[in-house]
Amino acid sequence: MTIGAHLEEFHGLPVFDLPEAGAGGELPDAAAVAWRVSCGTYLDEGEEGWDAVFARFLKTVDTRRVRALVVGGWEEAYETSSAPVVTALMGANDRLTALEAVFLGDMTFEDCEISWIHQSDVTPLLAAYPGLRALGVRGGTELAFPPVRHAALESLVVETGGLPAEVVRGIAGSDLPALESLELWLGTDEYGGDASVDDLAPLLSGDSFPALRSLGLCNSVIQDQVAAAVAAAPVVARLDRLDLSMGVLTDEGGAALLGGQPLTHLRELDLEHHYLSEPMRERLTAALVPHGVRVVLDDPQSGEDDGDGDVWRYVSVAE
Incomplete structure (x- = not known):
C-alpha cells in the first residue's frame, strides 16, 4: 500500500x-x-x-x-x-x-x-x-530529530517507510512533558528503518513522556519484537490506546501480548494490517472485548510464498 x-x-x-x-x-x-x-x-x-x-x-x-x-x-x-x-x-x-x-x-x-x-x-x-x-x-x-525540549507539544506523528534509529533515539530522549499522543512508523531496513527495540527502551520505560496516553509503534517489519517489548513495558499501564497496526505482526507477537501484562484497561488496541491466524484473533478478542476494549482487526494479510518454502511478509507502507 x-x-x-x-x-x-x-x-x-x-x-x-x-x-x-x-x-x-x-x-x-x-x-x-x-x-x-x-x-x-x-x-x-x-x-x-x-x-x-x-x-x-x-x-x-x-x-x-x-x-x-x-x-x-x-x-x-x-x-x-x-x-x-x-x-x-x-x-x-x-x-x-x-x-x-x-x-x-x-x-x-x-x-x-x-x-x-x-x-x-x-x-x-x-x-x-x-x-x-x-x-x-x-x-x-x-x-x-535530535533530543529537544518543548513544553507545549501534545501530539507527534512521524510517518515513514523506514525510520532511522538515530531519530527514534532523539525522540525518545526528548523532554516533552505535555506529549499525550505519539505515533512512529518504524518501517523496514530496506528504506532506512534500522531501529531496534533497544532504541525504544527509554520510551517504553515510561520515563520519557509523563502525559502519554496514546502510543503507536506502527508499520514495522519487527512488529513481533515490538509486541514482545510492549507486553512488558511500564508505559503501557497508563495508556488509553495502543496502536501496533500496519506491520508484520504474527501469532508470535499476538502470543506475547496475551502473555504479558494485562491490557484490559485500554480503550482501544489497533492491530489492523496483520498476519494473525484465526485462532489467535479469537483469543485476543475473547481476552479483551469483554472488558470493553475495542480491538481493531481486519482480515489477515496473506504474505507471498517465494517457492522455496519461505513466506515474505510486508509492512503496510514502505516505498
Missing part, C-alpha cells in the same frame, strides 16, 4: 488548499481550517515554487489567526530536502502567532513516494513555535 490521498483533516480542522494564483473566490475564516500550502514536486516552466506559494499565503491570509498549517509538496522533494521550507516557516513565526499545528510533507505516491521524500532536521520548528501543540512529518530520508 502507498499513500493515496492527501490529508482531509488536521488538528481537528478541515484541510483547505490555498487556491492557485488568480483563482479568486472568497477564502474561509483563517482560524476555521488547516491551510495546505503546496506546489508540484515536478514543476513546469512558469509554475510557482513552494517559496512563492508560501509568500502569497502570507499576503492573502490573516496569518495572525491561522491555527494549523499543512505543507504539501515542494519542488523536487524526491531529491531536495525540506530544510528551506523549515527555514521559511521559522522566519514567519512573528506572523503566524496563533499557529498550533504543522504537518510537513503531505504528499501522495503521485507527488513523491513516502521513502523518497527528503526531510531535514525538523526540531527548529519546535524552537520557533513554543506554543505548537501538534507536529506531523512524512518521510524519513535525511530526517533528523
Whole structure:
C-alpha cells in the first residue's frame, strides 16, 4: 500500500488548499481550517515554487489567526530536502502567532513516494513555535530529530517507510512533558528503518513522556519484537490506546501480548494490517472485548510464498 490521498483533516480542522494564483473566490475564516500550502514536486516552466506559494499565503491570509498549517509538496522533494521550507516557516513565526499545528510533507505516491521524500532536521520548528501543540512529518530520508525540549507539544506523528534509529533515539530522549499522543512508523531496513527495540527502551520505560496516553509503534517489519517489548513495558499501564497496526505482526507477537501484562484497561488496541491466524484473533478478542476494549482487526494479510518454502511478509507502507 502507498499513500493515496492527501490529508482531509488536521488538528481537528478541515484541510483547505490555498487556491492557485488568480483563482479568486472568497477564502474561509483563517482560524476555521488547516491551510495546505503546496506546489508540484515536478514543476513546469512558469509554475510557482513552494517559496512563492508560501509568500502569497502570507499576503492573502490573516496569518495572525491561522491555527494549523499543512505543507504539501515542494519542488523536487524526491531529491531536495525540506530544510528551506523549515527555514521559511521559522522566519514567519512573528506572523503566524496563533499557529498550533504543522504537518510537513503531505504528499501522495503521485507527488513523491513516502521513502523518497527528503526531510531535514525538523526540531527548529519546535524552537520557533513554543506554543505548537501538534507536529506531523512524512518521510524519513535525511530526517533528523535530535533530543529537544518543548513544553507545549501534545501530539507527534512521524510517518515513514523506514525510520532511522538515530531519530527514534532523539525522540525518545526528548523532554516533552505535555506529549499525550505519539505515533512512529518504524518501517523496514530496506528504506532506512534500522531501529531496534533497544532504541525504544527509554520510551517504553515510561520515563520519557509523563502525559502519554496514546502510543503507536506502527508499520514495522519487527512488529513481533515490538509486541514482545510492549507486553512488558511500564508505559503501557497508563495508556488509553495502543496502536501496533500496519506491520508484520504474527501469532508470535499476538502470543506475547496475551502473555504479558494485562491490557484490559485500554480503550482501544489497533492491530489492523496483520498476519494473525484465526485462532489467535479469537483469543485476543475473547481476552479483551469483554472488558470493553475495542480491538481493531481486519482480515489477515496473506504474505507471498517465494517457492522455496519461505513466506515474505510486508509492512503496510514502505516505498
